[in-house]
Amino acid sequence: MTALISFALGSVLACLAMAGWASAHPTYYPEVDGEMWRERMRNGTGLPPYLSYHIHVLFVSNQNDSVGPAMEFRKRFMSHFGLTDDNPCNGLTHQGRLCMFTVDASSGSTDSPFVTSEWGMFLPLEDFAKFVPWTMQNRGENIVFIHPNSGMEKEDHTHWAVWQGDIWPLRPSALCTYCGN
Helix, strand or coil: CHHHHHHHHHHHHHHHHHCCCCCCCCCECCCCCHHHHHHHHHHCCCCCCCCEEEEEEEECCCCHHHHHHHHHHHHHHHHHHCCCCCCCCCCCECCCCCEECCCECCCCCCCCCECCEEEEEEEEHHHHHHHHHHHHHHCCCCEEEEEEECCCHHHHHHCCCEEECCCCCECHHHCCCCCCC
């Protein structure tokens, strides 16, 4: 039975990867003046505002005890909040709406800040207080990474993020200093 489950989960993840399901990064904000914020951060006169958030659930694509709970949590999350895969996030710009990114089953491609597979969602500012507490209380053993999107991608992921569960390494080289400029 375990071999059958392993084969089935592996097949699903392989199909997702072949279908071109992509990483949820980055969210570009062309209107953000990265040079100005970089200077303000350097001299201590200001920080950029948060424009949205991402929630990511990380998992190891070749371990059933990691994939199963992550995909079940995604299913429960989507069901609880009335989301479907019929209207996923579109592209790498501000979405203006709550949406799910497609599952990244690539096991952490070099153009992703994640060193493992993940699924994620785009979260508008006004929805933070609704979704984050539910995620915190319902994540089980899943590893959840929540970060703001300010247009300063490295800081968003390395200084201003919140982990729920174990902290996993990130690939900062895949992050731009300020995106959109």
